[in-house]
Structure formats: structure tokens, C-alpha cells
Amino acid sequence: METVRNDPGLGELVTEAWDPAHADLDLRSTSELVALMNEADATVAAAVARAHDALVSAIDAIAHRFEAGGRIVYVGAGTSGRLALVDAVECQSTFAISPGRVVTLLAGGTGSPAAAQEHAEDDAEAGARxxxxxxxxxxxxVVGISASGRTPYVMGALEEAGRAGALTVAVVCVAGSELARLADHDVAVVVGGELIAGSTRLKAGTAQKLVLNTISTVTMVRVGKTFGNLMVDVVATNEKLRGRVRRIVGLATGEADDRVDEALRAAGGDAKVAIVSLLEGIDADSARERLARAQGVVRKALES
Incomplete structure (x- = not known):
């Protein structure tokens, strides 16, 4: 949760709104509290849907730069930064993204205690540095994530990124934010006040998670990291994932298990090579050459 500074303007933000209807929250039953949480969460998807056009515009621009070799750099503090860190890490295992292509700058650093991370969000110069x-x-x-849209660390980073010529995106939970004024793209998902006033790890955090999922997933689909809805670039580092790769190749080709196993052995476990080999009736080396010419995109390799 973002820390509350001694700032009279902070209380005016929708993310800090207090609902007097919940003033007796601590007196409610567990059943009532669970229902209230669920009701609040159910409003988040609709708020994300209202940001559809902004997300489309941002993702198209992000995908263009990423496909050309650029990096996606998430910047956040507190909950926002930790959610971004999860998304960046999972891009590596899900889409075989090289380390360093999707990274996160977290206020206070990833190894710091939560309290130190929260304190560090006030340091705009640290973000720029x-x-x-x-x-x-x-x-x-550079994607800046901030529920309030005014976190100094994130604003410092986005301002510096803009000076460097990077594409900048603001992911916020308020309209017309300070962060948005620094960004090329403003993705504002306005979820309103929280069940516990000011606790933006709740609806705002859920909204940010949904937006980050959408940004990373749709970007990877756009740059050819899937074949249809199959994770053909998944890194098989354990038995579960090796089984998943086997199923992916089977679903993509319609081939029997023995043919799939044979193709994967020849491909050194590479799902994309095995798929192109089976669908085109060529050996693994030829499939690998096809993929290299197609920049690793299965669909293009099959069309070449």
C-alpha cells in the first residue's frame, strides 16, 4: 500500500475515499466481510474494461518497440512495484524472454524490507537515477505504476525516461493524474475507494495486476510468442513444464504421442522446432532454419 504523506491534497484522491457505510466494518461477521470483499472485487473488471482504448493504444506502441529489440521497464513502489516484479519475472518463464528484456525498478530495491520500500517511494531523484x-x-x-498517480519515485523515473526518449506509460487508478501528464500513454483504471479506506493493495492492486497481465500477455502475442493460444516459448525447467510442452506440441499438430516425442527429441525439447518440423514434414535442422528466418515466429515460419 502506498504510504500516506502529510499532504492535504492526498485525501481528495478517489483512491483515499472513505465510505461511512463501512464505518462499522470491524463489527461485521466473517460472512459479511467476505461478501463485501467479493462485491468490491467484482467491480474491478468493469473498470479495466473502461480503459480498453487506452490499453490498446499503449500495447500497440509497446509491442512495436519490444519487437525492435527494446526493453519493457516497469517502475513502481510498494504494492505496485511488487506486482510489477511478479509480472516481469513470469515473462521469462512463460515466454522465454531473455533476462533484462522485461525488468522492474522497485523503490528501495527488491532486497529491502517492506517498510524501507515504502519509505523509498518519496525519493524522486532515486527513480531518475x-x-x-x-x-x-x-x-x-518505461511503464510507471502508481495507484495515486503521484508517487515521487515513479514520477522521477518517468520524467527521466521521457528525457531519454523512451516511450512512457502511466498505469494509475485516478483520472487526470500527475503521472499521466508525464506519460505518452495514460491507462487510468478508476476503481474508486477501498473497503478499508486508502488500502490500495485491494481493488487498485487487483486492477493493476489485471492491467499488467494484459500489457505483457497481449504484447507477447503481438510479437509472436504464442502459436494460436499455445505457449510455444515456455521454458521446460521441470517435469510439469516438460509435460506441458508435450501437450502443446500435440495440440498444435494433432500428432500422436509417439510422433510428438520423436519430434521433441530431435528438436532438443524446443516446442517451436518440433511444431514446424511436424506440420511441414521437415527435419529439426530445417525447421530451426525456417524459424531463424522468421525471427522465431511459428506462424511466419509455416507461411515461408
Whole structure:
């Protein structure tokens, strides 16, 4: 949750709104509390849907730079930063993204205690400095995540990224935010006040998670990291994932298990090579060459 600074303007933000109808929250039964949480969560998806056009515009711009070799750099503090960190890490395992292509700058650093991370969100210069240290440039994308849309660390980072020529995106939960004024794209998902006033790890956090899922997933689909709705770039690092790769190749090709196993052995476990090999009736080396010419995109390799 973002810390509350001694700032008279903060209380005017919709993310800090207090609902007097819930003033007796601590007197409610567990059953009532669970129902209230569920009712509040159920409103989040609709708020994300209202940001559809802004998300489409931002993702198209992000995908263009990422496909050209740029990085996606998430910047956040507190809950926002930790959610971004999860998304960045999962891009590596889900889509075989090289380390460093999708990264997160978290106020206070990933190894700091939560209290230290919360304190660090007030340091705008730290955000700017860390963007410089990452040598962010015109080919990169910097996505600033802040429920209030005014976190100094995130604002410092986004401002510096803009000076460096990077594409900048604001993911916020208020309209017309300070962060949005620094960004090329403003994705505002206005979820309103929280069940516990000011606790933006709740609806705002859920909204940010949904938006980050959408940004990373749709970007990866756009740059060819899937074949249909199959994770053909998944990294098989354990038995469960090896089984998943086997199922993916079977679903993509319609081949029997023995043929799938044979193709995967020849492909060194690479699902994309096995799929192209089976669908085109060529050996693994030829399939690998096809994929190299198609920049690793299965659909293009099959059309070549």
C-alpha cells in the first residue's frame, strides 16, 4: 500500500475515499466481510474494461518497440512495484524472454524490507537515477505504476525516461493524474475507494495486476510468442513444464504421442522446432532454419 504523506491534497484522491457505510466494518461477521470483499472485487473488471482504448493504444506502441529489440521497464513502489516484479519475472518463464528484456525498478530495491520500500517511494531523484543507471534509451518502454498517480519515485523515473526518449506509460487508478501528464500513454483504471479506506493493495492492486497481465500477455502475442493460444516459448525447467510442452506440441499438430516425442527429441525439447518440423514434414535442422528466418515466429515460419 502506498504510504500516506502529510499532504492535504492526498485525501481528495478517489483512491483515499472513505465510505461511512463501512464505518462499522470491524463489527461485521466473517460472512459479511467476505461478501463485501467479493462485491468490491467484482467491480474491478468493469473498470479495466473502461480503459480498453487506452490499453490498446499503449500495447500497440509497446509491442512495436519490444519487437525492435527494446526493453519493457516497469517502475513502481510498494504494492505496485511488487506486482510489477511478479509480472516481469513470469515473462521469462512463460515466454522465454531473455533476462533484462522485461525488468522492474522497485523503490528501495527488491532486497529491502517492506517498510524501507515504502519509505523509498518519496525519493524522486532515486527513480531518475535508477533509470539513468539502466541506460534507458529511445528504444525502450518505461511503464510507471502508481495507484495515486503521484508517487515521487515513479514520477522521477518517468520524467527521466521521457528525457531519454523512451516511450512512457502511466498505469494509475485516478483520472487526470500527475503521472499521466508525464506519460505518452495514460491507462487510468478508476476503481474508486477501498473497503478499508486508502488500502490500495485491494481493488487498485487487483486492477493493476489485471492491467499488467494484459500489457505483457497481449504484447507477447503481438510479437509472436504464442502459436494460436499455445505457449510455444515456455521454458521446460521441470517435469510439469516438460509435460506441458508435450501437450502443446500435440495440440498444435494433432500428432500422436509417439510422433510428438520423436519430434521433441530431435528438436532438443524446443516446442517451436518440433511444431514446424511436424506440420511441414521437415527435419529439426530445417525447421530451426525456417524459424531463424522468421525471427522465431511459428506462424511466419509455416507461411515461408
Amino acid at each position: 535508477e533509470v539513468r543507471e539502466l541506460t534507458v534509451g529511445s528504444g525502450d518502454v
